[in-house]
Amino acid sequence: MDIEFEPITGKYFTLDVADKSYRIYMEESGAGIPLLCLHTAGSDARQFRHILCDKDITSQFRVIAFDMPWHGKSNPPENFQTTEYKLTVDGYKSVVTSFITALGLDKPVVMGCSMGGRIVCHLALENPSHYRAMIALEGADNLSPYYDLDWLHRPDVHGGEIQAAFVSSQVAPQSPSHFRHETLWHYMQGGPGIFKGDLHFYWLDGDFDKVSGKIDTSLCPIYLMSGEYDCSCTPERMFATAHRIRGSKPILMEGMGHFPMSENPALFKQYLMPVLKDIVDR
Amino acid sequence: MYHLELTGLDSLVNADPALVHRGRWVDLTFILGVGDIDYLITIQQGKIIKISQRKLQTTTGCFSIRAEASSWRKHWQKIPQRDYHDIFAMLAKGLIKIDGDLLPLMQNLQYFKDLISKNRES
Numbered sequence: 001m002d003i004e005f006e007p008i009t010g011k012y013f014t015l016d017v018a019d020k021s022y023r024i025y026m027e028e029s030g031a032g033i034p035l036l037c038l039h040t041a042g043s044d045a046r047q048f049r050h051i052l053c054d055k056d057i058t059s060q061f062r063v064i065a066f067d068m069p070w071h072g073k074s075n076p077p078e079n080f081q082t083t084e085y086k087l088t089v090d091g092y093k094s095v096v097t098s099f100i101t102a103l104g105l106d107k108p109v110v111m112g113c114s115m116g117g118r119i120v121c122h123l124a125l126e127n128p129s130h131y132r133a134m135i136a137l138e139g140a141d142n143l144s145p146y147y148d149l150d151w152l153h154r155p156d157v158h159g160g161e162i163q164a165a166f167v168s169s170q171v172a173p174q175s176p177s178h179f180r181h182e183t184l185w186h187y188m189q190g191g192p193g194i195f196k197g198d199l200h201f202y203w204l205d206g207d208f209d210k211v212s213g214k215i216d217t218s219l220c221p222i223y224l225m226s227g228e229y230d231c232s233c234t235p236e237r238m239f240a241t242a243h244r245i246r247g248s249k250p251i252l253m254e255g256m257g258h259f260p261m262s263e264n265p266a267l268f269k270q271y272l273m274p275v276l277k278d279i280v281d282r
Numbered sequence: 283m284y285h286l287e288l289t290g291l292d293s294l295v296n297a298d299p300a301l302v303h304r305g306r307w308v309d310l311t312f313i314l315g316v317g318d319i320d321y322l323i324t325i326q327q328g329k330i331i332k333i334s335q336r337k338l339q340t341t342t343g344c345f346s347i348r349a350e351a352s353s354w355r356k357h358w359q360k361i362p363q364r365d366y367h368d369i370f371a372m373l374a375k376g377l378i379k380i381d382g383d384l385l386p387l388m389q390n391l392q393y394f395k396d397l398i399s400k401n402r403e404s
Contacts, residue, residue: 146374151388158389165391169370173361229364231371 008052017069017098024099025073026066030058033132033280034108037065038096038116040138040259041087041202042163042195043186044072047113050265056273060280061109066099070194085197088205092119093126100130109279111135114233114258115202121215121222121245122208128220133279135223135272138230138258140237141244142209143202153193160188163195170258172229175267183262209244217247221282223275224248227256251275284358284401286351288314288321292330294400301400302328305393310386314398315348315379328393345382347398353377360403369395 007029015024027045029052037048045065052063067074070085096119100108109132112120117139124134147166151157164184171180187195215222222245226238235252242250253260253271260268285291295301305328313336314321320336322343336342349357349372356366365375372378380387387394 147370156385156389162388162391165395166370168392168395169368169374173367229367229371231365231368231374 006049006053007055007058008049012073013102015069015095015098015102017094020069020077022069022077023075024066024069026064027052028062028064029053030061030063032058032060032062034103034105035061035063035276036096036100036105036108036110037063037261038110038112038119039065039068039071040114040116041198042071042167042190043183044068044074044189046072046186047183047259047262049262050268051261051272054269056269057276061276064103064105068095070191070197076191085191085194087115087198087201089119089122089201089208092201093122096123107132109133109135111137112139113137113261114139115198115206117224117233118202118206118208121212121241122206124220124222125208125211125215128216131220133221133223133282135225135275137225137260138227138233138238139224139241140226140233141212141241142207142237143232145199145203146231149196149199149203152196152199159192159195160190163187163190167258170230170232171263172227172255172257174255175257175263179263179265183259186262209241212241212244213246215245215248217245221279222248223251223278225251225253225260225271225275227253227258227260229255229257232258249275284355284403286316286354288316288323288333288401291323291397291401292333295397296329298400301393301396304328305390305397308386308390308393311343312387312394313343313346313348313382315346316354317351320346320348323397330397343382345380345384345387347378347380347387347394349378354401357399358402362402369398 008027010027015022039047044067048065070076110120117136120134164187224238226235242248308325311324324332
């Protein structure tokens, strides 16, 4: 039987971040400009499998996606059983910058979605010259919670089921059913309390609307991309963020929800390719 | 065509074996409010066994989900416009009110989302 393997290579390594070590799982494909992809809260790097398999992208970019500590096939740290997971701005920045340093990535493009879309702006604010460009998918600088995070981690509610049920509201109704449910499947598989801990960053610790105007887009171009059906990082919030980040480029993705790379890869490609071309041409 | 009076919702739900299976642990009555009218929807093992208009305040349900009739009209379009496409998207936009004992709702959230959206235009 002939097997058509996907062009993705998966690897494990130990990443030191501050005083902790994590066994990290990463996937990569292609060669060229480093394009580092950051998954959403409560999910993992499988969300980017279509980007990793797209020759139009991997012919120009070395696409890399990794599972954050505590997510997917990456481990939590030793003695995790005695701690409550809670992602913070500083902790998240440390993981991403440590990963970039460990791999020796030179001026990568970083594309993050949701919480990943927020952290790329934090990184650009701190060290704009370290990055070739930032693509913030569904990542506004000011968000507003609309449900109580305690529902996500309690013994009488199934965490996987409620995580998927919560985020199903953020998938566009036009997205293909099998990709909708693959996206939700990732949410059903998160560790106990991990989505909740990520949302601490996403909703409670990550707002940066007071300082987003200080991002220097002449040093690090910022592309903000939001789906029409995203009820969290709404198009209105994306445009408000773009207004504050002078020189950033807002792109509304019609017929799209909160998970463009996994819920509707073909439609997302139509919006992403001009952005990547713009980055290559700079 | 959807019915604001929820006519036929029970048949649509009960004829969907995957949905009934998802709700197999659900045994309760909840309130679905459509504008000024409250409907009591009684479920046993995932099947709707009764839908009735609430006439007395002393007849109630475990929890309630209420929105304006105009909002439900938009929710039940074949392809709903954004903010109306899911009851939690409606919640985020302030278009819906939920109240009561939310535990069974949260324990079976996708079931209740799918049950309500069954009234959508096919």
